[in-house]
Amino acid sequence: MIRAHSVESVRTAEAAAMAKLPEGELMSRAAHGLAEVAAARLTDVEGTTVVGLVGAGNNGGDTLYAIAQLAESGFASAVVLVPSAGRSGVHAAGLQAAESAGAVVHVAADDAQDAVEATAEADLVLDGIVGIGGQPGLRPEAARLVDAIDDDAWVIAVDLASGLDPAGEAGEDDAVWADETVTFGTPKPVHLLPAGEAATGRLTVVDIGIEVDDVPATVERLTWDDVARMWPVPDRGDDKYSRGVLGVVAGSEAYPGAAVLCSTAAAEAGVGMLRYVGTPTPVALVHQAVPEAVVGQGRVQAWVVGPGLDTEADTAEARAQLAAAREALASDLPAIVDAGGLALVEGRRAAPTVLTPHAGELARLLTRLESAPAGTDDRTQGGSGAAAGTPGAGGPLSGPADAGTEVTAADVKADPLRHARRLAALTGATVLLKGATTLVVTEGEPVRSQADAPPWLATAGAGDVLSGVIGSLLAAGLSPHDAASLGALVHGVSADRASGGGPLRALAVAHGIRPTVRDLLARGRSAPA
Numbered sequence: 001m002i003r004a005h006s007v008e009s010v011r012t013a014e015a016a017a018m019a020k021l022p023e024g025e026l027m028s029r030a031a032h033g034l035a036e037v038a039a040a041r042l043t044d045v046e047g048t049t050v051v052g053l054v055g056a057g058n059n060g061g062d063t064l065y066a067i068a069q070l071a072e073s074g075f076a077s078a079v080v081l082v083p084s085a086g087r088s089g090v091h092a093a094g095l096q097a098a099e100s101a102g103a104v105v106h107v108a109a110d111d112a113q114d115a116v117e118a119t120a121e122a123d124l125v126l127d128g129i130v131g132i133g134g135q136p137g138l139r140p141e142a143a144r145l146v147d148a149i150d151d152d153a154w155v156i157a158v159d160l161a162s163g164l165d166p167a168g169e170a171g172e173d174d175a176v177w178a179d180e181t182v183t184f185g186t187p188k189p190v191h192l193l194p195a196g197e198a199a200t201g202r203l204t205v206v207d208i209g210i211e212v213d214d215v216p217a218t219v220e221r222l223t224w225d226d227v228a229r230m231w232p233v234p235d236r237g238d239d240k241y242s243r244g245v246l247g248v249v250a251g252s253e254a255y256p257g258a259a260v261l262c263s264t265a266a267a268e269a270g271v272g273m274l275r276y277v278g279t280p281t282p283v284a285l286v287h288q289a290v291p292e293a294v295v296g297q298g299r300v301q302a303w304v305v306g307p308g309l310d311t312e313a314d315t316a317e318a319r320a321q322l323a324a325a326r327e328a329l330a331s332d333l334p335a336i337v338d339a340g341g342l343a344l345v346e347g348r349r350a351a352p353t354v355l356t357p358h359a360g361e362l363a364r365l366l367t368r369l370e371s372a373p374a375g376t377d378d379r380t381q382g383g384s385g386a387a388a389g390t391p392g393a394g395g396p397l398s399g400p401a402d403a404g405t406e407v408t409a410a411d412v413k414a415d416p417l418r419h420a421r422r423l424a425a426l427t428g429a430t431v432l433l434k435g436a437t438t439l440v441v442t443e444g445e446p447v448r449s450q451a452d453a454p455p456w457l458a459t460a461g462a463g464d465v466l467s468g469v470i471g472s473l474l475a476a477g478l479s480p481h482d483a484a485s486l487g488a489l490v491h492g493v494s495a496d497r498a499s500g501g502g503p504l505r506a507l508a509v510a511h512g513i514r515p516t517v518r519d520l521l522a523r524g525r526s527a528p529a
């Protein structure tokens with residue numbers, strides 16, 4: 001698992017480490033690690049010239065010492081001092097080290113054109129304008145230099161791409177676009193969140209000896225090695241019931257394929273048993289595609305509610321299916337609610353719940369729930385009255401200051417984390433917000449952020465597959481947070497393997513789940529303890 005820590009936690013851990021070390025030792029370690037990566041990349045890109053863009057803080061200090069090391073190694077090295085105060089505005093000892101090692105110094109405040117030209121000439125640029133002390137955005141003098149970076153230059157962000165919000169909360173267009181980020185001690189939230197991930201590029205963490213293992217993370221990312229640790233593996237004492245029975249209320253006459261995709265994925269994920277509830281066309285298709293499935297209601301350990309569900313259909317069979325969906329939501333069993341099922345969500349469920357909207361669905365759900373008149377929330381699902389709610393918990397759909405205004409998909413895409421948090425607070429559920437980076441938000445837990453899939457996964461039916469995988473994990477007893485994030489990881493890896501760089505169809509992702517899990521489990525068995 002990759003764990004990212006808040007700026008505050010990093011500063012605390014750095015202070016603790018510094019108290020035990022000679023002065024300047026942490027910066028020296030950071031600069032040394034940075035210079036090693038930079039030297040390797042210069043060799044990779046067959047470059048000779050490196051420029052460090054140096055800001056006023058310690059991020060600039062790291063960069064100056066790294067440039068000193070690169071100059072000593074024989075690379076044509078220069079620094080561009082960004083602050084308006086010029087030489088006196090940067091880390092003094094670092095500047096001295098860089099100059100003594102032979103680096104050429106350009107002062108933007110003295111000769112802006114010269115600074116731009118020096119920046120434009122570099123094969124490799126170290127962005128040391130700001131690090132974790134930075135405000136989002138670039139000041140004009142910095143932006144001018146960043147604009148001058150050659151398109152072919154390899155850009156290494158020092159600690160984080162300058163201009164980004166270190167916390168990864170605020171989106172920022174005005175930032176350095178790095179090929180690679182070399183960070184120190186531990187990743188920062190911005191490296192793993194949608195607001196900063198693309199501008200971060202490849203992430204390398206340099207160990208500088210700060211201790212964060214016992215410090216709670218702000219953002220986490222599951223990796224391949226977590227699968228063997230987390231995936232429910234049956235043992236000799238298990239039977240199909242003890243492994244978990246999943247009920248699937250999905251598909252409709254309008255969207256029968258969703259039932260096939262969801263059920264196929266659940267079977268591929270190795271669910272103990274699958275009960276399918278639907279209307280005649282998807283029932284026939286599920287029978288054919290997933291002979292393992294049992295049709296009709298019965299005892300289950302968890303529910304998938306909603307992929308391909310048509311809440312407007314008005315036939316007797318559709319009404320019966322809808323009643324089953326409402327009953328599942330009103331039950332005290334874990335449920336993952338997707339697509340059509342989201343329209344049935346009225347508020348909090350007491351039972352473990354995963355909601356899996358894409359941006360448009362999240363926007364609609366937030367708008368509807370936040371505009372519900374206060375006091376009308378009976379905390380039941382779909383009005384069956386059967387009741388598994390927690391009346392009054394947190395106040396009915398009360399919540400954020402911006403409650404009651406219409407939320408659009410564009411709002412969600414511009415600030416996905418905040419909106420996912422809003423829905424999690426409102427419903428008490430785990431919210432899995434889909435996208436190139438999938439966010440899994442549960443109140444009181446570090447955000448999980450998964451980015452395992454290629455853009456080819458943006459294809460119809462991919463979400464139905466995801467819901468089947470997550471459902472099988474819920475049925476096996478995983479928490480909503482683990483089921484959603486582990487499901488997203490395996491779904492993304494399966495997509496990546498099935499794509500192999502080319503087009504993808506959702507059914508191929510579903511059929512890839514079984515070999516993907518098998519290989520990731522095998523990897524865990526062969527990994528050193």
Ligand SMILES: NC(=O)C1=CN([C@@H]2O[C@H](COP(=O)(O)OP(=O)(O)OC[C@H]3O[C@@H](n4cnc5c(N)ncnc54)[C@H](O)[C@@H]3O)[C@@H](O)[C@H]2O)[C@@H](O)CC1
Nearest residue numbers: 026027030056057058059130131132133134135137139159
């Ligand atoms: N604290 C430590 O012991 C260590 C810190 N390290 C480095 O130190 C960095 C943090 O250093 P600082 O706290 O000095 O902060 P930064 O170097 O991130 O930047 C703070 C300075 O930049 C200016 N600034 C803020 N936002 C700006 C913007 N948008 N445009 C232009 N200038 C802006 C501020 O006025 C301030 O002078 C880390 O990111 C890391 O690179 C490493 O050397 C490891 C050890």
Ligand SMILES: Nc1ncnc2c1ncn2[C@@H]1O[C@H](COP(=O)(O)OP(=O)(O)O)[C@@H](O)[C@H]1O
Nearest residue numbers: 358434435436454455457458460461462463464
């Ligand atoms: N640009 C992207 N890169 C990688 N994965 C993506 C991208 N866009 C969407 N996805 C993933 O594709 C899936 C789409 O699901 P969804 O929108 O529910 O589709 P459907 O409803 O058609 O099944 C989700 O798992 C989502 O995270």
Ligand SMILES: [K+]
Nearest residue numbers: 127130158160
């Ligand atoms: K930086």
